[in-house]
Amino acid sequence: xxxxxxxxxxxxxxxxxxxxxxxxxxxxxxxxxxxxxxxxxxxxxxxxxxxxxxxxxxxxxxxxxxxxxxxxxxxxxxxxxxxxxxxxxxxxxxxxxxxxxxxxxxxxxxxxxxxxxxxxxxxxxxxxxxxxxxxxxxxxxxxxxxxxxxxxxxxxxxxxxxxxxxxxxxxxxxxxxxxxxxxxxxxxxxxxxxxxxxxxxxxxxxxxxxxxxxxxxxxxxxxxxxxxxxxxxxxxxxxxxxxx
Amino acid sequence: xxxxxxxxxxxxxxxxxxxxxxxxxxxxxxxxxxxxxxxxxxxxxxxxxxxxxxxxxxxxxxxxxxxxxxxxxxxxxxxxxxxxxxxxxxxxxxxxxxxxxxxxxxxxxxxxxxxxxxxxxxxxxxxxxxxxxxxxxxxxxxxxxxxxxxxxxxxxxxxxxxxxxxxxxxxxxxxxxxxxxxxxxxxxxxxxxxxxxxxxxxxxxxxxxxxxxxxxxxxxxxxxxxxxxxxxxxxxxxxxxxxx
DNA sequence: CGGCGCCTTGAGGCTGATCAAGGAACGTGG
DNA sequence: CCACGTTCCTTGATCAGCCTCAAGGCGCCG
Numbered sequence: 440x441x442x443x444x445x446x447x448x449x450x451x452x453x454x455x456x457x458x459x460x461x462x463x464x465x466x467x468x469x470x471x472x473x474x475x476x477x478x479x480x481x482x483x484x485x486x487x488x489x490x491x492x493x494x495x496x497x498x499x500x501x502x503x504x505x506x507x508x509x510x511x512x513x514x515x516x517x518x519x520x521x522x523x524x525x526x527x528x529x530x531x532x533x534x535x536x537x538x539x540x541x542x543x544x545x546x547x548x549x550x551x552x553x554x555x556x557x558x559x560x561x562x563x564x565x566x567x568x569x570x571x572x573x574x575x576x577x578x579x580x581x582x583x584x585x586x587x588x589x590x591x592x593x594x595x596x597x598x599x600x601x602x603x604x605x606x607x608x609x610x611x612x613x614x615x616x617x618x619x620x621x622x623x624x625x626x627x628x629x630x631x632x633x634x635x636x637x638x639x640x641x642x643x644x645x646x647x648x649x650x651x652x653x654x655x656x657x658x659x660x661x662x663x664x665x666x667x668x669x670x671x672x673x674x675x676x677x678x679x680x681x682x683x
Numbered sequence: 684x685x686x687x688x689x690x691x692x693x694x695x696x697x698x699x700x701x702x703x704x705x706x707x708x709x710x711x712x713x714x715x716x717x718x719x720x721x722x723x724x725x726x727x728x729x730x731x732x733x734x735x736x737x738x739x740x741x742x743x744x745x746x747x748x749x750x751x752x753x754x755x756x757x758x759x760x761x762x763x764x765x766x767x768x769x770x771x772x773x774x775x776x777x778x779x780x781x782x783x784x785x786x787x788x789x790x791x792x793x794x795x796x797x798x799x800x801x802x803x804x805x806x807x808x809x810x811x812x813x814x815x816x817x818x819x820x821x822x823x824x825x826x827x828x829x830x831x832x833x834x835x836x837x838x839x840x841x842x843x844x845x846x847x848x849x850x851x852x853x854x855x856x857x858x859x860x861x862x863x864x865x866x867x868x869x870x871x872x873x874x875x876x877x878x879x880x881x882x883x884x885x886x887x888x889x890x891x892x893x894x895x896x897x898x899x900x901x902x903x904x905x906x907x908x909x910x911x912x913x914x915x916x917x918x919x920x921x922x923x924x925x926x927x
Numbered sequence: 928c929g930g931c932g933c934c935t936t937g938a939g940g941c942t943g944a945t946c947a948a949g950g951a952a953c954g955t956g957g
Numbered sequence: 958c959c960a961c962g963t964t965c966c967t968t969g970a971t972c973a974g975c976c977t978c979a980a981g982g983c984g985c986c987g
Contacts, residue, residue: 487922501824504910509824525806526813528919532820547922554806555924561805562769562798568812569770575819576776580745580753583826583871587975618933627827632975634935666748675772678731678791680799831943862965876943878967894952 443467444491444543448517449563452674456682459557466549467491473536480521480534487528487547490520495540496616499532500624510625511575513537513617515601522568537616562679573670582627585666590626591636592665595646595653600669612654687711688735688787692761693807696918700926703801710793711735717780724765724778731772731791734764739784740860743776744868754869755819757781757861759845766812781860806923817914826871829910834870835880836909839890839897844913856898 443464449455455463471490473479480486482501497514511532514520523531524547554561574597581590595615603609615622619637620630628636640646645661647654655661687708693699699707715734717723724730726745741758755776758764767775768791798805818841825834839859847853859866863881864874872880884890889905891898899905 501820503824503828504907507828509827511820511823522809523813523817525922526810526919527817527917528921529917531817551806551922551924554809555802555927558799558802558805561802561809562795564809565766565805565812566770568809568816569767572812572816572819573767573771573775575816575823576745576755579755579819579823579826580747582823583753584747584751619935620933629976630934631936631977635975638935663748673771673773675770677772678769678795680795683799863967864965873944874966875945875968879943882967 444493444517445519445545448491448519449560451517452566453559453563453676453679456557459553459560459682462553462557463560466545466553467543468546468549469544471542471544473497473540473542475536475538477540478533478535479540479542480530480532482530482533484530485528486521486524486530489522489524489545489547489550490534491543491545492516492518492520493541493543496537497534497540498537498617498621498625499534501532508624509627510621512571513598513601513625516605519567522564522571537621557683559680559682563676566674566676566679570670570674577668577670578625581665587626587628587632588636588639589665590628591622591633592640592645592661593667594622594626595655596658596661596665596667596669599653599655600671604671611656611658612652614651615653616651688737688761689763689789692735692763693804695761696810697803697807697920697923703797703804703926706797706801707804710789710797711787712790712793713788715786715788717784717786719780719782721784722777722779723784723786724774724776726774726777728774729772730765730768730774733766733768733789733791733794734778735787735789736760736762736764737785737787740781741778741784742781742861742865742869743778745776752868753871754865756815757842757845757869760849763808763811766808766815781865801927803924803926807920810918810920810923814914814918821912821914822869825910831870831872831876832880832883833909834872835866835877836884836889836905837911838866838870839899840902840905840909840911840913843897843899844915848915855900855902856896858895859897860895 443460444467445463446455446460479490492514494516498510499512500508500510502508520534521530581593598615599613602613619633623630623633637648641648645657647656687704688711689707690699690704723734736758738760742754743756743758744752744754746752764778765774825837842859843857846857863877867874867877881892885892889901891900
């Protein structure tokens, strides 16, 4: 087993034992490749697999009766995909590629076995689930109670921080990798209004744009207008049981 | 050990062994009582406990810089409170009582031990976390992409279904137990507009109101206008490892 | 070269916010 | 037992943030 995606992600948070790594690696069955726009999972599909994104970026969303779309989450390498398969028989959201993607498939039952043998891995998954939960509720608060401009800024900061975890050298300038329509669907706005907000932010000298590249000019002010919190900070896994 | 709250909730989903029940019971340390309006946990508090709501109803919310509030979740007997303490050192949301409440305190480390000995319990907590996650993303989609009326209806249906899990005999008539301001803070609306939406729903013969009691007159039409899904349906825990 | 995806910008309209005022129900203290 | 404060609900008038519709531009790919 060259190396396990899941073990890599978990290993960033705690020091795994070789047995734990091996157990995780065993649940990884095969690989999938997708191109931009392709769906990995569709809402209401019956599924019993999970996935890990290895390369590329993805998003998960739901479609409403009137055709509008709410993007729920953006996914980056190392992220678990379709964890709701651990609670539901059918997918609760569609997951689609934002660009070329490489994905590792995890067998649900084999993952269960890994947890059974190494309970600390289960505990870690609980914690990772909470991280996602908190990110989701942050967005709920933004969409429910903040202005269009604040929502767009919060999303930009979020996307930058997600990318920075993969490349710690990343500074204030980054390629968002999403269209203005996607920003709108994530923040509950129309693409037209997202465009206006981006222009305003540029006029206020908070950001600059060139093609898809965005540069954050005044991060502290941006953080203030958007009430954005980087949820990768402040983690505390001190309660985890010892490795088996 | 008379009986464990946590074991009761878990026992609704799977058949627990006596050992599992005992392990859960051991992590329950003490009880707390709160009256309406009192907070159990405040955002940014350092905490290392979890809680289970035994009687009453609660809500969790965040306050924004401008003083506005976003309610993230309503809590009913059996619900786990403050699970984000399993990932963060400081509370990410405030949890407050909607009425008289009785709460059991769970020690984070003891819960970790219970999971270590009975990994299936950890797996079950992963699944429960996903259930909450899906409910949260449902609300995100509602707030981001549906009309004020649809949001209010979705919340009413949600509150009814939550109560019905505790009392399966509950029909179309129920006491919401929340103020119009709280409905607004949960759905991203103002109390004034919530009031108008309720009146409209009444005029359209979709609901009736008398005091705090609401009666759903046409549930299928209500479900249709709101795109509401009862997330307690469709659960599938088939992947759980066997009991240890 | 034509088509398509994405971005941009303007004009006008609607949903839901804000501001304001009053009423009903209830608990509390004089 | 009544006066009063508080909380919550209700309704009207006005306002504004964001949406809708529309049109055009740029860059890329077949």
